[in-house]
Amino acid sequence: MPLTKTLIEQFEAQLGKGAVLWRPEDLTLYEYDGGVDKARPAAVVFPRTTEDVVFIVLKAREARVPIVGRGAGTGLSGGSIPRDNGVVISFSRMNRILEIDIENERAIVQPGVVNLDVTQAVKSYGYFYAPDPSSARACTIGGNVAENAGGPHTLAYGVTTNHVVSLEAVLPDGSVMRLGRKELDLPGYDLTGLLTGSEGTMALVTEIGLRLMRQPEAVKTMLAVYGAAECAGDTVGELTARSLLPVAVEMLDGPMLRMVEEATHAGYPMDAAAVLLIEVEGLKEEVEEQTAQIDKVCLHCGATEFRIAKTEEERALLWKGRKNAFGAIGRITPTYYVQDGVVPRTQIAPTLKAIAAIGERRGIAISNIFHAGDGNMHPIIPFDPRKEGDLRNAQLAGEEILDFCISVGGSITGEHGVGMEKMELMAHQFDDDSLDMIRRIKMAFDPHCSLNPGKVLPTGKGCLEIRQPAKMEL
Amino acid sequence: MTQPLAPATPEDLATILAEAAFRNKSISLLGFDSKLAMAGPAVQTDVVVSTRCLGRVLRYEPKDLTLSVESGMPFASVQALLAQHGQMIALDPPHADCASVGGIIASNSSGPLRLGYGTARDQVIGMTFATLEGKLVRTGGMVVKNVAGLDIAKLMIGSFGTLAAIASVNFRVHSKPAHTATFVFEMPTLEAALRLRREILGGPLHPIAADLLSPSAVAGLGFRGFAIALRSAGSEAVLSRYRSAWHQAEIIEDAAEEEFWRSVREFSPDHMRRFPEGCVIRVSSSLEAMAEVLRDLQEAYVSRLLNGVTFIAVSNWAQAAPLLTRFAQHSWPAVVEYAPHEIRSEQTLWFVPETEAEQNAFRMMKKLKAVFDPQHLLNRNRLYGRI
DSSP states (O other): OOOOHHHHHHHHHHHOGGGEEOSHHHHGGGSBOSSSOBOOOSEEEOOOSHHHHHHHHHHHHHTTOOEEEESSSOOSSSTTOOTTOOEEEEGGGOOOEEEEEGGGTEEEEOTTSBHHHHHHHHGGGTEEOOOOOTTTTTOBHHHHHHHTOOOTTHHHHOOGGGGEEEEEEEOTTSOEEEEOOSSSOOSSOOHHHHHTTSTTSSOEEEEEEEEOEEOOSEEEEEEEEESSHHHHHHHHHHHHHTTOOOSEEEEEEHHHHHHHHHHHOOOOOTTOSEEEEEEEEESHHHHHHHHHHHHHHHHHTTEEEEEEOOSHHHHHHHHHHHHTHHHHHHHHOSOEEEOOEEOOGGGHHHHHHHHHHHHHHHTOOOEEEEEGGGTEEOEEEEOOTTSTTHHHHHHHHHHHHHHHHHHTTOBSOSSSOOTTTSTTTHHHHSOHHHHHHHHHHHHHHOTTOOBSOSOSSOTTTSOGGGGSOOOOOO | OOOOBOOSSHHHHHHHHHHHHHTTOOEEEESSSTTTTBSSOOOOOSEEEEOTTOOOEEEEEGGGTEEEEETTSBHHHHHHHHHTTTEEOSOOOTTTTTOBHHHHHHTTOOOTTHHHHOOHHHHEEEEEEEOTTSOEEEEEOSSSSOOSSOOTHHHHTTSTTSSOEEEEEEEEOEEOOSEEEEEEEEESSHHHHHHHHHHHHHSSOOOSEEEEEOHHHHGGGTOOSEEEEEEEEEOHHHHHHHHHHTTTSEEEOHHHHHHHHHHHHTHHHHHHHHOTTOEEEEEEOOTTTHHHHHTTOOSEEEEETTTTEEEEEESSHHHHHHHHHHHHHTTOOEEEEEOOHHHHHHSOOEEOOOOHHHHHHHHHHHHHHHHHOTTOOBSTTTTTTTO
């Protein structure tokens, strides 16, 4: 449904003709993200400055049109899907690194800056930006803040929220807030921490202050090969129990590593039941010692082989397999559903069993690739969209897996967010009072529920306004 | 003072709050009273609620490195329990020996170890709190990675009990390092000390604590001039690397090391014990601005050298006021963290020079306060006199 002509014209007058999309053929690119849900926006606008964002917000507010922020559209939970139509604000042109301040270990960036570009920009100074989602080459810092994104190395370094020190954000009433500074320990409520992970439902972030970290002196990457997936799961618990602190512990099960190997030739064994990709960083001495100890633990837990990458090329190859896994899956099944549940680290082996049983019961070949070190499972559930009921079957399998995660003390999402995918499941994890508190805090920021409506909270427990259709006319 | 009510369960805590709020009674929340001289003045209220009977360990899974405890549990007891398994909550705040878990989290207290492990916001993975409506709200969980719903625990950390009462806190815990050693460099001048900091930042070594102590702060500890104290952690091999890199420093280990860091950690409370009329100012700056912040400062101070946070101890308000004015002129955020009750009742404690966008942020804080406590009953003005 197109927006009023006047609104489009006002956007074009402020932003330029090339910064507003409204023809149906131009909008199709913006109706999906990396997940399975779809909805077409009424328009997509491309601001370049905070003032542009304020203008868009005020005009949309006058027209009572909802707004959804979008980074690179790599999200996996439908966070940037405009489910009530409305205006999508694409931050792809707000992509400048505003300041690199090595002396103070900070970078100030616009939300459309690509994650990996931050590290690339500070690498030569010996620094890096720690959160590294698999989509780091494409996803944006703004999207990372919205979802509180993680990645393999968050095991040691923490997720996005641990690396964001300040934000500039536009509220739905058009006012601009500045939260936090380069300096630490400001008095007052930690609104930066509250907004990080709020999935674009409370404010639109227009500038982000990031903490930079010094590169470690040494890094070693190793691969442990297993004949049984449970043994790999046990290894994770044992590493934790023995105070060994890899910076990443990634697991690929048999079906997954075969898909990955065929696509990337990373050197993974084709006949194994699981592999662990483990990385340690730090001082040379530390890395040597930890590698030797990890070798022992892996073999003790039943690893049949333990390899250490000898060169930077070997190391890169091992990671290439992990980082390009989703592309590899695409060769086998063009459509699949990536789940994102978390369990306590001691529950990995039972969870893998439960996932296998659910897959068997539903007739789906589920494979697994995940951040084992922090118990963040990513079962990959293939489906055929042409087959009636196949997607629904995959989604139900996903729900059963997440219910298992909750039953062992875990969570329905570790890094992908609730979005529209897991709204209803929120009620499985939280009671009504807790959900209501989320709603009330959201409404303090967004009283008219105009920002990213229909996300995070279960139907009937979100904003009242969400249930009313947004007013849009020709 | 009003006799405190001490509920024994989170449900009772919620009920007491709801009843008081229903009758429009002002409420103060207390743990073990360790921080009564800190932040906004605690005033006489109609109802006093203490968490001291909420002292249970709800869950401890050493192999998962997670822990859930009620807010009234003594922090020292929690650390003692974890130590039996070679683990710790990686926080070393002031009052660590006498504070409750809830008090430390509500005041966002931290110590020298924050360099290596971060602050409360990096350790807390979940929380249950009681609201004035008598509800128990859960946020986060018992896993180290979790983005289901808003991270409301972040709001509670550092809120000084002005929003709700923390009933229990879930932590990620850390293994205690195998060995630690502390290296103290005596530096003749501030400039020399800051040059050393630059060297550390440029090198591969990552101490878990790096504090700068002013001459008057370090004199009692047996050092002269400015002292930079660096704590390293790891295996023997790692420590020997530090020893050879920092061979010019004096090394302290074992009990002496623990005692040294205890003194540093307790810098502010110790000062207030010795000088009841004294004040402690906390000023934040970028690392670059620290030279300017600390220039010509004669007072005793401790700086978290790689975090840019400095605690300055003065013997009375007359000495504090000009410092606060100077910090405000430079736009360095500062608070009066400790001062006598009367001072904290009369003076501005929160010096954050604000732009319009920062004022908008403060308005949002007030809005959130109104969501939780529309009648303004709970721990009135405890958030540095402003909320």
